[in-house]
Amino acid sequence: MASKKTVSSARVSEAGEKAIDKLDVKEFRERFCIPNDVSIELVNKEAAMPTEKGEEKVILFTKEQFNAGLRFPLPALFKEFLHFSQVPPIFIHPNLVRVLMGCSIINMLYSLDLTLLEVFFVYSLKKA
Numbered sequence: 001m002a003s004k005k006t007v008s009s010a011r012v013s014e015a016g017e018k019a020i021d022k023l024d025v026k027e028f029r030e031r032f033c034i035p036n037d038v039s040i041e042l043v044n045k046e047a048a049m050p051t052e053k054g055e056e057k058v059i060l061f062t063k064e065q066f067n068a069g070l071r072f073p074l075p076a077l078f079k080e081f082l083h084f085s086q087v088p089p090i091f092i093h094p095n096l097v098r099v100l101m102g103c104s105i106i107n108m109l110y111s112l113d114l115t116l117l118e119v120f121f122v123y124s125l126k127k128a
Contacts, residue, residue, distance in 0.1 A: 020063050033071045060090040068094035068101070075104035080116040
């Protein structure tokens with residue numbers, strides 16, 4: 001009888017990695033490709049809500065967005081979405097991060113040069 005092999009859906013590189021909540025700032029920066037000239041502060045969800053007393057030139061992202069695939073430098077599609085929607089990044093659902101990062105990867109792999117309007121068009125066809 002042939003022995004059965006256990007197959008895991010996790011990538012090998014992720015198997016030994018710490019949970020995102022256990023990373024310090026240096027490890028977080030390295031894991032998610034955040035450049036040294038970008039300051040980061042790891043905060044919990046309650047502390048991450050924007051306030052009027054917030055610093056200027058600060059953009060807030062959630063850990064869930066990084067878990068969903070967000071990486072620096074931000075791809076053009078992601079920046080285009082932020083500019084078009086005017087939605088603060090902290091309010092963007094991780095599923096949208098997955099879609100935009102996935103479309104950016106497809107753009108890169110197949111040299112498609114997709115625009116945000118084309119991505120929206122595909123999703124409007126799906127919805128109709």
